[in-house]
Amino acid sequence: MTTFPVNTIDTAPDRSKAPLKQLQASFGMIPNILGSMSTSPVLINSLVGLFQNVHGGSFSEAQIQTLLLTNAVTNECSWAVAFHTALGLQAGLDPADVQAIRERRLPKDEKLAALSALARSLIQKRGHLHDADIDAFINAGFDQELALEVIAVVAASTITNYTGSMTKTPLEETFRNHAWKP
Structure with missing residues (x-):
């Protein structure tokens, strides 16, 4: 090994x-x-x-953490799920929304749900979205620029998620109370 x-x-x-x-x-x-x-x-x-x-983009830290946590769960990176659970809670996400994402469900907050759904679809469909995926995001109050910005967040988290999976990065004691397994 x-x-x-x-x-x-x-x-x-x-x-x-x-x-x-x-x-x-x-x-x-x-x-x-x-x-x-x-x-x-x-x-x-x-x-x-x-x-x-x-x-430094357009999303709030809570929105960024929603995306990063969704990506970590979708990519099944245990280290990143624990880390972004902690950062999401620190950024003010509702604990119920954090738990929903960890359980592969959408947050109850409509805008966060739209962010989470778009990120999950991007990963699962390898970027081949249907018009309905994008329309749902825009209908939640976002615009085309932000739809494209989600791609940058997914790209950044893919780097860390794949690294965590490849290296089997050990989880710090600080994040152990947020441990997660796929």
């Missing part, structure tokens, strides 16, 4: 140190997934650009 390291700033490859420092400033820590990801400078540097655009 291949074991991937969980790097620190000191143990990461030189080209991964700057992005790790940047992400540490955002999170106040280096989540294990980023430590694993930093084994590849190409991968960690790719994430930083997407991360900045996603968190």
Whole structure:
């Protein structure tokens, strides 16, 4: 069995140190997934650009966490589900909506449900959406620009979800009370 390291700033490859420092400033820590990801400078540097655009985009943090949690569940990445459960609750998501997403159901909030449904459809249908998928999103009060912005969030979370699944990233003690299994 291949074991991937969980790097620190000191143990990461030189080209991964700057992005790790940047992400540490955002999170106040280096989540294990980023430590694993930093084994590849190409991968960690790719994430930083997407991360900045996603968190500097049009969605609120609660909406971003709705998307990221939905993606983690849909991609069945246990580490990311626990992490985004914690961040979603911290961002003010209703615990019932967080639990719904973790159980592969839609949140009761109409706009969050539309976000969650679109993200899930994008992943499950590999981007081949039906007009009804997009229409439901727009009918919930979003526009075409935001429909396309969801793709950026899905891309960022796909990087972390696939990394977590490939590396079997260990879950930090801080997130263990949000552990999840598919």
